[in-house]
Every structure is written in C-alpha cells, then in structure tokens.
Amino acid sequence: MRYAEGHKEETRKHIVKVASQCFRREGIEKIGVATLMEEAGLTVGGFYSHFKSKEGLIKEAVLCAAEETSYRLLEAADSTPGDGLKALLEAYLNVAHRHNPQSGCVIAALASELINRPDKTRAAVANHTENFVNQIADRLSPEADHDRRVRAARSIWALMVGTMQVARLVSDEELSAQILEDGIANALKLASEASLERSSI
Amino acid sequence: MRYAEGHKEETRKHIVKVASQCFRREGIEKIGVATLMEEAGLTVGGFYSHFKSKEGLIKEAVLCAAEETSYRLLEAADSTPGDGLKALLEAYLNVAHRHNPQSGCVIAALASELINRPDKTRAAVANHTENFVNQIADRLSPEADHDRRVRAARSIWALMVGTMQVARLVSDEELSAQILEDGIANALKLASEASLERSSI
C-alpha cells in the first residue's frame, strides 16, 4: 500500500512518542525494540528504516520527553503571574506526576540509566537540563544577581528530581504525598534565601 | 576439594560485595549472573547454591550497599562535633563520590532502576532510606521539634541524591564540582531554616 505525503514522518514521530512513554514507564533496558513497535501498532521489521539503532531512538525519545516536560512546566510558571516558581513546583511535585512516570519528567524516571548511556545521549540530556535550569533562574526573584540565581536554580532542580524519586520509592501514599509537599515548601525556601542574599554582600 | 569452616558463608558475602559494586557501576539490568560470578573469581554454576535467584542477590546487594554508605556518612557526622551535618554533606557531595558510584550511594547510582524492582526489594530500600532520614533528623539542630526536623531531613536527603545525579549527568568537571558545592551550601540553608522556624510558631 502506498501512503499519503508525510506519512512516514508521522509514523516516526509516533514511534518516538510511544517509546518515550514506554521507556519512562519500564526503563530503557527493560523494553525491547519488538515490544516497542508492537506498542506503536507496527511490526519490528520496519524499525530500522526509521532509526539507525535502538540507541538512536533512545536519544530522540529522551530528548522529546525532556522538551515536552520543560515546556509544560515553564508554561505553568508563566501563566501564574503572582508566583511562577510556586506554580512550576506544584506542576512537578504532585501526586499525579508521582504515579505517572510515563508522561512525566524523564530525568526523574530514568536518571540512573541516563548516566550510563553513551556520551552523545548523556550530553544531550545534560545540555537540555542546563538550559532548563537557566530558565528557572530567569524566573527567580530579580533581586539576586544572575550567578546566584542560576546556582539556586540548580539546587532547586536537584531537589525536584530527588524528591520525586524518593516519593516514588516509598509505597505509603500518605508519606509519599507529604514528601512532595515538603519538597515544594523547601524549594521555595531555597528560592527566597537566594533573593535575600544580595543585601548581605 | 573440601573447604574450611565458614568458607561458603565467606564466599557468599564476597559475591554480595562484588555484586553491589558491579550493580552500582553498570546498572542492575546491564550486568549478568555469569559476569558477576567471574568478577568474583568463580564460575556461574555455583550461583544458585548461594542465592534463590538474581533478584535475591539484588535485594541483598542493594541493602548491603545502602547500609555501608549510611554507616560511613553517620560516622563522618558524629566524628565532627562542631557541625555534624556539614561533615555528612561533605562526605557525600564530593568529587570522589561523583566519580566512584561503585563504592558510593546506591540510591544515587540506581534510583530509577530501584523504583521498578519487585515490591520486596523496593520496600526494603524505602525502609532503609526512611531510617537514614530519621538519623539525619536526630543530628539537626535540636531547636526545632521532631516533626519539623524529619521533614527538613527528607528534603536534605532528596537534595543530596538529586544533586549527585545531576552532577553525574554533566560532563564538564568544573560545573559538576560547582553543582556539588552549591548542593552542600543549599542543604545547610534548609537545615538552618528548619531550626529558625520554631521561634515563629
């Protein structure tokens, strides 16, 4: 059967999207190419006309997921004029995100697997992360200078990722929810500490 | 060949230790039973007279690693009378730890893999973590009440784990070192914020 213009590109995007969800849900190593293609409604044979290798798909799927998440978070921040950072933190550190890694932050879902990926994949993620941190920094209270804000933003980001992972490790729902709440409160403390510092120089 | 009393138990412990290092270095899924046994100087056949399954070894190796790390960290804290928490943070958030996951924190090394392990393994890790958080809390400034300290300790712990992972994701040595340093400074801020809160109630 012949297909419409752009059909192959659509299929490719579809595979990337499905893969990005499967990876976040089950882990990169745990899911195979055949399962992935089946999940996308296709058969395994076609995979290599879209991607050079599984690693090629991994890099694309991970970046796609990272971009989607940071876009969504920054949008939450920017559509809440009062306290953008609080909105961003609440969009991340919530129970729904905790239970749905497949549509959430790829770093929280796969951090330890990403660290051991080939340089190209890892560096791409690291780049994206540094970018995102800078965008958090831009949204911190402008009283502090840029360097201080970036350094506060990095710790806020680390706290977000670490908190989500700890919350997912814990089975007790109530404790897990409290960990998330406390994460928001403590991240906000870091932000306000950073803005206070300026006056003490 | 017949072996000395307690020889088998020694071998078992040796396998657990080697496995805990290999897992942290390469990831749990990535390393096979045969490689593991070879790394321990043995052959694969003997494995199942020591462990019920690979998962059995995983649970033991992960817990063994967790206990070793928390023991070392608390020791660092307790042998520094002035500021135990600072000593603990410095023992964790340093460049050597960043470069040596195989002998470091198993949560930072394997967080995302641990989240997807069977309940028994995951729950065991979660338990140990909660324990460790309580022991950090005991070492926070006693001005705050217990609940506040535990909640601060949880975020400090999340910040430690998240910071180490972000530092490992980044290739730039200088940036990586700065992320670790800032992690220490910001974790200390969280601790001192928690002790200040009491007076505001």
Added chain:
DNA sequence: TGTACATCAGTGAACGCGCGTTCACTGATGTAC
C-alpha cells in the same frame, strides 16, 4: 592403620528464551509509454 564411602563447594556444558538486527518479500499506488 588402611580402605570404602559420604559430603559438598564449586565446575562447566547445556537448556529455552528474548534480545537487537537483517533481509527477502508484499502490495497499493504512482509513472511511463
């Protein structure tokens, strides 16, 4: 004291299975003449 047998930690070959990857093929549509 000497011989026959039991013990048991560790060996190494083999099992079925799912992995990532390859490739000859299908079949609906587009193009050439």
Added chain:
DNA sequence: TGTACATCAGTGAACGCGCGTTCACTGATGTAC
C-alpha cells in the same frame, strides 16, 4: 485509455548472541569400620 513497471512503508521469519537457570559431575576432605 490501458498495460507494464517502479516505488517504498511496512511485514514477518530468521540470524547470532547473551541472558537466567539447571544439572550431572569433580575432587579434596571427613567419617565409618
């Protein structure tokens, strides 16, 4: 307008390989008589 051929996204069987696991075996020492 009709026929023959080219295109190419997707199919499905097969490849070698390493996985977790099993099992008959080894061989040095301990025990029984």
